[in-house]
Amino acid sequence: MTTDATSRPQHIEEILSGLDRYNPETVSVFQDYVQQQCDTRTYDNMANLALLKLYQFNPHLTRDETITNILVKALTVFPSPDFSLCLHLLPPNSLISPPIDTFAEAVQKLHLLSKQLEGAEYREFWSILDGDDLYADLVADCSGFEELMRLRIATAVAQAFREIKREILEGYLNMQGEAFEGFIKNVCVWTLEGERVKIPLNKENEAITTVTREVVKIDQFSRIFRRAYEQPC
Amino acid sequence: MLSSQRINGGNSRPLHDDDDTDEEALALTLVDALQDNEVYDDTEPRTGGVQISGDDIQQRLASAAQPLEFQATLGARFASYDNYCSLFHFILNSDGPVDLELPTYYWAWDVIDEFIYQFNSFCIHRNNVARKGQNEEEKQLLRDNPQTWGCYSVLNVLYSLIQRSQMNEQLASIKRGDDPNEVAGEYGSRPLYRMLGYFSIIGLLRVHCLLGDFTLALKTLDDIELNKKAVFARVMAAHFTTYMMMRRYADAIKAFSHILVYVSRTKGFQKNAQFDSITKKNDQMYALIAVCVALCPTRLDDTIHATLREKYGDQFQRMQRGGLDTLPIFEQLFNSACPKFISPIPPDFDKPENNIDPAQHHLQVFMSDVKNAMLGPTLKSFLKLYTTQDLHKLAGLIDLGPENLRTQLLVYKQRSRQTRWSEGGLLDGDIVNTSDLDFALEGDLIHISEAKTGRKLVDWYLRNLARTY
Numbered sequence: 001m002t003t004d005a006t007s008r009p010q011h012i013e014e015i016l017s018g019l020d021r022y023n024p025e026t027v028s029v030f031q032d033y034v035q036q037q038c039d040t041r042t043y044d045n046m047a048n049l050a051l052l053k054l055y056q057f058n059p060h061l062t063r064d065e066t067i068t069n070i071l072v073k074a075l076t077v078f079p080s081p082d083f084s085l086c087l088h089l090l091p092p093n094s095l096i097s098p099p100i101d102t103f104a105e106a107v108q109k110l111h112l113l114s115k116q117l118e119g120a121e122y123r124e125f126w127s128i129l130d131g132d133d134l135y136a137d138l139v140a141d142c143s144g145f146e147e148l149m150r151l152r153i154a155t156a157v158a159q160a161f162r163e164i165k166r167e168i169l170e171g172y173l174n175m176q177g178e179a180f181e182g183f184i185k186n187v188c189v190w191t192l193e194g195e196r197v198k199i200p201l202n203k204e205n206e207a208i209t210t211v212t213r214e215v216v217k218i219d220q221f222s223r224i225f226r227r228a229y230e231q232p233c
Numbered sequence: 234m235l236s237s238q239r240i241n242g243g244n245s246r247p248l249h250d251d252d253d254t255d256e257e258a259l260a261l262t263l264v265d266a267l268q269d270n271e272v273y274d275d276t277e278p279r280t281g282g283v284q285i286s287g288d289d290i291q292q293r294l295a296s297a298a299q300p301l302e303f304q305a306t307l308g309a310r311f312a313s314y315d316n317y318c319s320l321f322h323f324i325l326n327s328d329g330p331v332d333l334e335l336p337t338y339y340w341a342w343d344v345i346d347e348f349i350y351q352f353n354s355f356c357i358h359r360n361n362v363a364r365k366g367q368n369e370e371e372k373q374l375l376r377d378n379p380q381t382w383g384c385y386s387v388l389n390v391l392y393s394l395i396q397r398s399q400m401n402e403q404l405a406s407i408k409r410g411d412d413p414n415e416v417a418g419e420y421g422s423r424p425l426y427r428m429l430g431y432f433s434i435i436g437l438l439r440v441h442c443l444l445g446d447f448t449l450a451l452k453t454l455d456d457i458e459l460n461k462k463a464v465f466a467r468v469m470a471a472h473f474t475t476y477m478m479m480r481r482y483a484d485a486i487k488a489f490s491h492i493l494v495y496v497s498r499t500k501g502f503q504k505n506a507q508f509d510s511i512t513k514k515n516d517q518m519y520a521l522i523a524v525c526v527a528l529c530p531t532r533l534d535d536t537i538h539a540t541l542r543e544k545y546g547d548q549f550q551r552m553q554r555g556g557l558d559t560l561p562i563f564e565q566l567f568n569s570a571c572p573k574f575i576s577p578i579p580p581d582f583d584k585p586e587n588n589i590d591p592a593q594h595h596l597q598v599f600m601s602d603v604k605n606a607m608l609g610p611t612l613k614s615f616l617k618l619y620t621t622q623d624l625h626k627l628a629g630l631i632d633l634g635p636e637n638l639r640t641q642l643l644v645y646k647q648r649s650r651q652t653r654w655s656e657g658g659l660l661d662g663d664i665v666n667t668s669d670l671d672f673a674l675e676g677d678l679i680h681i682s683e684a685k686t687g688r689k690l691v692d693w694y695l696r697n698l699a700r701t702y
């Protein structure tokens with residue numbers, strides 16, 4: 001679950017906390033909000049799920065494009081489970097293979113991307129993304145999609161690596177040459193040493209062996225002490 | 234897992250052996266109300282043309298809580314829906330709160346439970362009719378009445394009951410330690426509305442869960458403190474699935490262990506037939522915890538672990554070992570224990586092939602996560618042996634390409650970081666490492682670390698000290 005509630009406008013907050021979230025008339029408000037999230041690179045999962053729920057209840061209002069935009073936005077916050085939470089709210093027939101219509105096809109294409117991300121197959125992710133023109137259409141609305149994805153992948157890499165070969169990281173991020181160097185230095189603040197990229201230590205890539213010891217509190221013995229006073233042996 | 238307790242007639246009563254509980258208090262106030270018999274002859278319900286007279290209502294109240302026969306006809310289902318509508322309409326929209334003599338102690342729970350169960354089974358039935366498309370007569374009837382047992386009306390009832398009784402406000406004030414009666418208002422201070430309101434929140438959780446909206450389901454429960462012993466087995470079960478579907482396995486296991494310990498402790502006291510339904514539920518929960526533990530290895534409470542081995546020993550062991558060949562076991566356990574998912578909208582009667590079982594859809598989404606976890610156990614068992622190891626060497630040992638291994642390590646890392654609840658709303662939580670094994674890659678060198686737990690001695694000492702006294 002990733003929700004950036006700080007940037008949530010007042011009127012959306014009001015709809016979400018009241019019963020208006022079931023009101024079909026709010027669909028257009030939510031749709032605009034999704035568009036706004038795409039434009040401003042913000043993300044509000046609660047609002048998007050509420051919209052998907054409205055679609056679920058009122059299928060005639062469904063706008064396929066908005067749904068795919070929501071799914072694309074959900075991709076940009078992997079590895080959080082948002083993408084599958086969205087999938088759960090889609091019509092059950094959207095995952096049957098072969099797809100029953102163009103919408104189902106789009107959903108399944110995005111699901112494929114999501115599977116690559118969850119399987120950490122980042123190279124594969126980029127090559128699938130670049131290999132089909134349909135994807136270009138799907139992610140077109142979401143501004144900065146590729147950059148957002150790179151940031152997420154970089155975060156995942158920083159969790160696991162202290163040092164990684166340049167060539168591998170280039171593949172993960174789908175970037176080469178100066179663009180790659182700029183991204184490493186300016187965005188991630190990592191250092192490049194020859195053919196290796198050094199990633200500073202953080203909480204996740206330290207991997208320190210810890211031993212948890214039992215914490216003994218005097219309270220635990222209170223009964224024993226009391227008994228000792230009550231009936232001396 | 235929410236509805237298959239029907240074998241025994243469905244009015245499964247709350248587990249009822251703890252004294253200091255909210256429900257208990259609510260129930261007691263209800264009994265008080267039962268004792269002072271009020272006359273309600275002069276209530277004039279406006280129930281959409283149906284007049285409910287004083288004599289009649291007792292029967293209606295009783296029948297509302299009665300489970301429908303298993304093979305009820307479509308007509309009976311429609312009639313039952315109309316009954317509920319007029320009954321709830323009467324309760325909610327009369328002039329001021331109504332006074333009712335309730336037929337049984339657990340009426341409020343039973344009625345909400347039955348209401349949702351019938352909604353659930355109706356939707357499943359409708360979907361089946363559309364999918365199989367054999368019974369033309371039923372098909373036409375369903376096509377003509379898309380509004381019957383509609384999602385909106387069911388939610389409307391539950392939300393109205395909650396609002397009328399100001400239940401969320403009341404619970405929030407109980408949490409703060411204030412007197413809930415101050416915020417309860419005209420309706421909420423009455424036991425009938427209070428009970429209905431409270432159980433409606435739980436009902437709402439179930440409906441959201443059935444529809445696949447796990448986020449909202451959990452949010453609904455924000456004000457109810459689930460970790461109190463007060464809560465019923467089935468509620469915990471729903472709560473637990475929710476976390477599971479949000480991939481917060483650690484939280485799921487915690488919530489779940491809690492209730493199982495509780496059930497196993499109270500088992501001795503429950504001699505009635507209704508307990509059978511809880512036993513069934515219990516088995517389903519064991520199935521789910523087995524799935525969760527396989528996905529996120531955790532030390533379980535000893536009693537739970539023992540029972541788990543007894544019930545699902547073979548499957549559990551194989552799931553823990555991992556590997557692609559265990560996927561069917563995950564599927565099987567998930568199917569046997571998941572809620573009976575439904576789709577909120579009338580199906581497409583014209584194209585039967587377009588209607589698939591919603592449970593299948595949810596299973597498919599869930600399984601795509603499970604598939605990713607399959608190499609985890611193997612990886613872990615190898616990593617455990619070393620403090621540092623070369624990637625290529627390890628790849629050779631596991632019989633995997635080095636590239637592939639690197640990917641799997643990333644997956645392992647990703648999966649071990651989960652959101653875990655610490656305090657505040659149920660959706661909140663911090664991202665923590667749930668695995669006892671951690672590692673970092675320095676180029677091709679894997680550094681492995683383990684979080685060890687020292688021996689726990691205090692309990693042992695205390696137990697033995699207590700024995701010597």
